[in-house]
Amino acid sequence: MWGLASPGVANLHPAERPVILVLLLAVAACTGLLCGAVIVRRLQDPHAYLAAATAGSIAGGISGAVYALVMGIAFVGTFGGAPVGWLDALLVVLSYPVFAGLGACIGGLMGACLAVVVAVISSRMTRLHRAG
Numbered sequence: 001m002w003g004l005a006s007p008g009v010a011n012l013h014p015a016e017r018p019v020i021l022v023l024l025l026a027v028a029a030c031t032g033l034l035c036g037a038v039i040v041r042r043l044q045d046p047h048a049y050l051a052a053a054t055a056g057s058i059a060g061g062i063s064g065a066v067y068a069l070v071m072g073i074a075f076v077g078t079f080g081g082a083p084v085g086w087l088d089a090l091l092v093v094l095s096y097p098v099f100a101g102l103g104a105c106i107g108g109l110m111g112a113c114l115a116v117v118v119a120v121i122s123s124r125m126t127r128l129h130r131a132g
Helices: 017-041 048-079 086-131
Strands: none
Touching: 017 048, 017 086, 048 086
16 A cells, blocks of 8 residues: 555655645554455355455545545645635535545555455365365
């Protein structure tokens, strides 16, 4: 997450960079920990891949939505001015849910793929450990 967020905050004010990176890292660590706990708990279940994909997509969606919202708010606050008319204000207000939804979709897809890979590797390691 640090590597993904670092280039994104390169143009922001130097005082905001570490705060934003630490916030994004904390959200990613919490959601990753919860996703990993679900995957480990469900390894004995025959539907472990489905549970892993669901947990991964939820964790990735939360991380992606927070990333998009934080980056959108930071960039609008740094580079944007106050909306002039009601149409500008409406577009600014509507942009935040759109960016959050886009971040959630992209993060959810990446999280689901990564969680299935982790579940497959964990399942293989568990079977090898039992056999040997």
